[in-house]
């Protein structure tokens with residue numbers, strides 16, 4: 004059953020892609036001033052039915068453990084403020100740790116202590132199975148709204164018939180590249196293979212370093228944390244090396260995986276900074292948006308910051324699917340976040356009203372326009388203004404095959420398994436040949452699968 008659920012998830016993301024390809028409007032990466040001005044004027048949408056909510060729950064206080072990457076916290080504050088103004092429910096917004104696995108540990112601690120200090124929490128797409136026992140079934144109150152969302156994600160978030168979290172925004176890995184620099188160095192388009200990327204990164208870096216000693220070819224999430232599991236899955240799967248676990252068995256110890264992982268290791272300190280082994284999303288985004296990198300791998304949220312007023316690369320970059328290995332296809336790791344209500348909350352009804360607002364079409368549209376996050380509501384993903392502002396939604400990118408992390412195999416042990424993966428890969432990036440690391444990763448993963 005669980006296996007099916009995750010397969011459906013990849014199908015669902017395919018559905019977003021389908022929506023993307025059905026639309027005639029193909030987004031352009033250049034923004035007209037009028038669109039930018041319009042975006043600047045966008046304010047947090049009003050809460051539907053606010054008076055009725057106020058009458059029932061006005062004056063109550065809830066705590067929302069929310070985003071901390073990019074401008075996510077600013078968005079959460081703006082939305083919480085609007086929600087409080089309209090409904091009289093006070094929302095205290097607490098940003099979670101930036102590394103997903105650390106947020107996981109924070110929630111594990113709170114739930115195991117049956118703490119009522121968290122009412123609403125942001126839940127990573129790989130967690131619903133692990134946290135289901137601690138979360139409220141949202142189906143009775145939000146089941147109707149759930150129908151608006153991509154059904155594969157709803158199924159991912161439905162455990163034993165209970166809808167334990169509402170989809171909030173989606174994610175998939177994409178390549179950011181500097182259009183001005185590609186042109187300057189004689190390239191007509193983004194790299195197709197990882198080998199092309201390394202070659203282009205080297206040439207651009209050699210040229211740019213003459214005037215900017217901080218300049219680097221390629222940045223990504225190489226720190227020892229959940230983000231590296233996502234990046235490495237893309238490298239390995241796009242080189243035909245499998246998905247860490249295939250058909251219930253660890254497969255990471257194979258020659259195709261070793262070849263691509265060693266190729267990545269060989270770039271560290273050459274076309275990618277030595278410090279990449281401690282980069283997460285924010286460091287990746289800052290380096291690229293400061294004008295110090297030719298290429299970056301990140302999630303769609305980086306698009307909006309790069310196109311924003313404070314960016315040094317505004318109008319000078321575009322997005323594409325990630326490169327692939329010599330024999331393999333481009334892929335993108337499935338990410339994304341949900342909103343859930345804790346079973347230990349003393350204000351469950353007010354908390355559910357907050358989740359209703361936060362996962363409504365108006366708020367998803369607001370998030371897509373102001374934060375370039377991937378909508379999980381079908382109609383919002385099709386919205387013309389949303390498509391125009393978020394070029395990663397165009398068919399050529401949005402239809403890239405998705406790869407999923409092996410959460411379905413490990414369930415409550417997923418975090419432990421991912422740790423084996425990201426620690427091993429980080430060790431490789433730090434200089435140890437893949438063949439000395441992959442065998443022990445494989446046996447540790449197989450042991451976890453047996454437990």
Ligand code: GLC
Pocket residue numbers: 102103127128129173174229230231233284302337338339340
């Ligand atoms: C993004 C993804 C999430 C993933 C995380 C890893 O936030 O949405 O699914 O776990 O990155 O850093």
